[in-house]
Amino acid sequence: MPLIILTGYPCSGLTHRAHQLSTLLSSIQDSLTDTTTSKGRYKFHIVESHDASHPRIVYDTARSEKEARAVVYGRVKRALGKDTFVIVDGMNYIKGWRYQLWCESKAATTTCCVVHVGTPIDQCTANNEARIRKRERKEKGTEKEEQQEANKDSETAETEASPTTDDDEEPYPRELLENLIFRYEEPTTHSRWDKPLFTVPWSDPTPPAEDIWTALTGTPIPKEQSTTDNTTPLTTTTPTPQTASTTTPSLTSKRTSGRAALPRPKIIPHQATIQPTTTDPSALHAFEKRTSEVISALRTFSLENPSASAAIANSSAGITIPVPGATTSVFIPAEALASTPTDELAGAGGILALPRLQRLRRQWVGMNRAYLGQGHARGQKGLEVEQAADAFVRFLNAEFEGVEG
Structure with a gap:
């Protein structure tokens, strides 16, 4: 080896x-x-x-x-x-x-x-x-x-x-x-x-x-x-027959004490030479499907509530939109709604406009492509398919919270 x-x-x-x-x-x-x-x-x-x-x-x-x-x-x-x-x-x-x-x-x-x-x-x-x-x-x-x-x-x-x-x-x-x-x-x-x-x-x-x-x-x-040291020191005295008989078995025992299995050094490869673990070929498709479901839920809400002022009437803090497959809901703060140039949620320039949502979806999938079923670092657990919806919702909430006029 x-x-x-x-x-x-x-x-x-x-x-x-x-x-x-x-x-x-x-x-x-x-x-x-x-x-x-x-x-x-x-x-x-x-x-x-x-x-x-x-x-x-x-x-x-x-x-x-x-x-x-x-x-x-x-x-x-x-x-x-x-x-x-x-x-x-x-x-x-x-x-x-x-x-x-x-x-x-x-x-x-x-x-x-x-x-x-x-x-x-x-x-x-x-x-x-x-x-x-x-x-x-x-x-x-x-x-x-x-x-x-x-x-x-x-x-x-x-x-x-x-x-x-x-x-x-x-x-x-x-x-x-x-x-x-x-x-x-x-x-x-x-x-x-x-x-x-x-x-x-x-x-x-x-x-x-x-x-x-x-x-x-x-x-x-x-x-x-x-195997190369065959010389004896000049100061070594010639042993007597009794001494030779006592020293010879010790040398023989050292030679015959070798183990059948030689020890193998343990080598830990660095990150550049670690082969990436194989993932499920359908993992990326599952990620795309989960994120598309979240986008569809937001699109349906914007069609049912086209006006941002009407949607925020029930709560002054913002809009809460439940999405399928996620334990948390999408939350749009009132400050983010006030900073948009139009009152229409799905209109041009609206916070839930379809081109904007699709861009955020592609951005999130591209960022997490390397984490499909594995970690980026050695020994780190990756992102599972069941966690995709919650992770994407957290990403959207962070984006909506950071919207500036």
């Missing part, structure tokens, strides 16, 4: 580091859980950015690069399942693209980290040139030239430390390589989607797999279970 995003210059050994991480993390898991069952264990999946359908020349045009990136995004989204380490093999040189993958990990409630393969530009260029020469040898197919180039490669390998051995990757065109290096956006710890950030220099034989495991799973690795 954790996501590891590799990033670096082209021809910096990203594929080699991806397979290294998969092997090292798998060995760490084996040392922590002494069990033969697959229950509670992580699986490891490497998502490659290039294949036969999407070669490295896709970076020549923006359209082909966008299509290839969409394929990678779909693979990552499908692979982000339960109990799976997903390693994204590729340059991932755009910070917006890394942010998109980070958001996807948050939506899947899993952890994420960035591993920067820090290979110098000169070394990346040399690696690409070696791939070009190797491809040219395969195209020519002459054994003599293969032997000469092999001797040259063996001489240069003695002076340069290379973590890769059999490099059969496809080379980049020279101009494209320079362009990609120029366009590279280096990760930084100031960006939350680039944290935690691990840098692997070209000279390091292995990446910091133990630190990556601890950061992604939240499980610290005991010193006795470290």
Whole structure:
């Protein structure tokens, strides 16, 4: 389930580091859980950015690069399942693209980290040139030239430390390589989607797999279970046979005490990555129906009582209009009636004119569209259909009370 995003210059050994991480993390898991069952264990999946359908020349045009990136995004989204380490093999040189993958990990409630393969530009260029020469040898197919180039490669390998051995990757065109290096956006710890950030220099034989495991799973690795610490202190004295027999079971008990189910870190996604809950498709129609019933009741009252002065004769405070489906009534204060330019309730400029009521109805429905069956914030209960009439009446009362001449 954790996501590891590799990033670096082209021809910096990203594929080699991806397979290294998969092997090292798998060995760490084996040392922590002494069990033969697959229950509670992580699986490891490497998502490659290039294949036969999407070669490295896709970076020549923006359209082909966008299509290839969409394929990678779909693979990552499908692979982000339960109990799976997903390693994204590729340059991932755009910070917006890394942010998109980070958001996807948050939506899947899993952890994420960035591993920067820090290979110098000169070394990346040399690696690409070696791939070009190797491809040219395969195209020519002459054994003599293969032997000469092999001797040259063996001489240069003695002076340069290379973590890769059999490099059969496809080379980049020279101009494209320079362009990609120029366009590279280096990760930084100031960006939350680039944290935690691990840098692997070209000279390091292995990446910091133990630190990556601890950061992604939240499980610290005991010193006795470290797969890289094989040295003993010089000050340690040789134990006697009796002492050795007493200390050996303690080490064995620590190794065999690993649980079958590894702990999973709890990730709370933020509001930007929370998927909205599905609502009843007829909820909006029900809201429209309830508000239309309120408007129809007001329209019927204005037709039966066209004069505002006659309607207010029974009460000097204002007009009270009961509406169906609501526990409260619509109340129009006397001050609001006096501020209208006409005495007709439903006439042009009247307080109950049909265009005005329809405008207020559309305004209320638009304001509450996001609250249909859910809350705008996480965990907040939304507006139910049964509450629509009362809520709309309160909105109308507030509008009528605030009418100014």
